[in-house]
Amino acid sequence: MACGIVGIVAKEGVLRKPLGRVIRESLKKLEYRGYDSVGFAILTRDGRLIVRKSRGMIDNVSAKLGFDSFDGFVGIGHTRWATHGKPSDVNAHPHVDCGGTIAVVHNGIIENYEEIRAELTRLGHRFISGTDTEVIPHLMEEFKRQGASPYEAFKKTVSRLKGAYALAVIDVSTPDRIYFARSTSPLVVGLGNGANFLASDIPAFLEFTRKVIVLRDGEVGYLTADNVVVEYRPKAGNSEALWAPINLTGRVRVVEWTAEMAMKGGYPHFMLKEIHEQPNALASTLAGIEDQVTDVVKALSKAESVVIVGAGTSFHASYLGSLLMSNLARKRSVAIISSEARWHLRSLGEGDVVIAVSQSGETIDTLLAVREAKAAGALTIALSNVVDSAIPRESHMTIYTRAGPEIGVAATKTFTTQVAVLSYLAVKVAERVGAISAREASEYVAALRKVPDTAATIIAMHEAKARAVARRMAERTNAFYLGRGYSLPIAMEGALKLKEIAYVHAEAYPAGESKHGPIALVEENFPVLFTAVGRDDGGMIRSNIEEMKARLAWTLAVAPESLKEVLRAVDVAFKMPDLPEVAAVVAYIIPYQLIAYYTAVRKGHDPDKPRNLAKTVTVV
């Protein structure tokens, strides 16, 4: 998925601080693209190639790597977001060739790396890491050995690569330049005064220059401190075609906006961007999930009981997980709010499993619950979005949601991806313990695999309606979110979203319980939002709607197409695709995310920075 790369060539004294420090600060600005591991390579003035890398976040490892202590004319850097394969010191970028003279940073995937690696291994090259990137320096080294000049060797190397890449390469034999290439993955050039820059995204070098050139697919070239050369070969892969230089006049743009604006990539807020990223985030979560969960499924299948702990949005995902475990897998299961967990966990022992759900992996209450559970003798499993954070480190087993970094304080894509993982786990456990047949299980898995597409459809079909509903919600001070069974955690999450960013008091309640008290508050035009996942047993949701309508409430429903009665009974209907419950629980929250977002915008609040809230809560 997303990684960030930077490259800097500067004349002496232009940057006014050591090159290593500039690389560190630039990488810091790309941290939103990933922060699992970090590394840099610098050509020092005396001609040495320094390569330092480590897993961990920039701020945590910068002292260890000694970023600030290195200076030179040319340097490259990389910040990585591991999606496949562990973040480790060896796998971190830059990667070098056998001779240690060529260093490469890369964002993207080289599809044909195995073939190239096999070929180079036969020719005597030695590979150290398990990454696709490592073939690049070795291939370039090989072409150089065959007599090509460094730039020719680089172009030949690029011609061999298939897949998506943004590359920055330095070579000791040409210490004045950085070679680069772009295919699909983003790459921009910054034109400074006596220094030129290369980065995955503009914010990386905004401190030094506002003049940029956005590179296009298939472009290859190099930059020196006062020149940029770009070439393009019309038909990629056709080794006969000639590289033709590109005229860059007219391509230079002057950037006049802030780094934050650039990172939002065509959305006014991070939250809206992240809502729209859900199809891709879910696809990334579900890709290769089998390998991640094999041991976890075995452990859960043997467990006597499964306790799932989480805070805030993660608790709502936990609640859905426990309902799926109980109903689908027939596994005794309960969800507990992290900060309350200590009152429950002491009764656990060997044979019990605790799943700790936390986006950041640093939520202090959840971390304390993990320690409590371990002390009681339970097996602990972390479900997190941030590789090697505290909760994964302290747990026995870990699953990553791989949703990509989330910047908006209100969780969106991390919720849907957490639910997707828990739903997948429940199906696998159910199959393993014999609660459902293999055929049912494969049907459910197939439905989950389609969830990314379904999510995209739901967003496109309902965004305008959600914006229209938001006009009404913006006038209100209260709302009820009602649901039964699987719908209840979705209602709770929907209410939380409205509360935390739109500052409308919203309460979620089990629909059947509403007449035992809350209904007293309902009066004319009071908004009541119903959720129905799957079926409406005995028309109970329908009768709850009628109860509310009898009190002149304004009603809305998020329900599948097949529940025509429910959809027809309400004032505003969000017609969802018919999905098996395991998939519906993932996707049905989307309309509520949109309603909350548009209500906040309508009221003039910044949804990315809700008052009194922090993204990661690390205090008790």
Place this chain on the structure above:
Amino acid sequence: MRAVVLAGGSGKGLIPLTGGKPKVLLKVCGEAVIERVLRNLVSIGAKKVTLVTDKPSEFEDITVRFGRLLEFEVRKQSSGGIIGAMLEAKDELSNGALLVYGDTLVSAEAYEMTYVAATEYGVPTLMVVPEEDVRFYGAVFVDSRGFIKHFKEAPRERIEGAYAFGGIAVLNKELVDLIERDESIESAINGYVASGNAVKTALWSDWWVDVGYPINLLEAIYYVMMGWKTMRVASSAKIASTAVIEGPVIIEDDVMIDHYAVIRGPAYIGRGALIGAHTFIRPYTDVEAGAVVSSYSEVVWSLIGRGATIGRNTFLGYSVVGDGATVGPGALTKLITKPEEVGIKAIKVVKRRKEWYKIGCTVPVGSKVPELSVLEPGEIVKD
């Protein structure tokens, strides 16, 4: 950055109010639609603006004023329609200038968001808005990564799952050439996408008004005034001691407000306007320069054009009165419509926890409404 503003067209739906002049010159809260657009461009750092219109002489005043703030060029469009206007600025658009439809009101952030996305992705970019009814706009179908799958110009039927094109875009040479060849934006974008090129969308979520009908002017008043937080009264305004002014109200030079008048903000009273004794100006009312609202009248959420006169004892609501028009004493607008009533677009108002649909009438420029007239919802008054 550079920008191209399309300011042609008198706007079919607004002819009663424009009298054939460019519709972007219509004023809302003392400022023409086009001035708001240009001010936005200045605020996001535009260095050069190319304005394309079929009536350059109408823009002389604006050319002078904005010529001080940026490099400003007015071009006369030789062939009609949006395509004709775009091709007049073909050079600029091919070079990645920001394209802005001059009749679209939105905050400057939307311009910036679109331009930033286009630069970030290095591909043509269209601003889109989630609108429930995309009829008469461009309907844009977007994939899960925010790129355009398909574009449909002004669909006649309601479409689900499409976004409305918001009148702000960044193009490139290839796309502009296709538009010239096909003489159609729809066919150009679809052809460009079909041959494997990417067109990005930038999704705008806040308010956005496409000024095409009188009701859009009322919407524009709402959104402009929504941003007001304070009252501002010009020192030369004469306000009677018994008049009541509350909320965010802007009162310009030489305004006269007579005894016992009540002005409840947000409201705008333009230069030299007169508000008679016992008159009640209610929220979202825009009284343009030199207009007169005579005594004992009540006005709610309306636009009263430059130099128009509202006779005494008149009730005017959700209406637009053209420049220099006269509404006779004792006239009355009927407001409440049922949403299901076909053919009338109305404003949804939530009051006392209930939703109402309200719309008044349109009084054409310079026309006269006889005394004691009863004006029907949605009526365009005939002289």
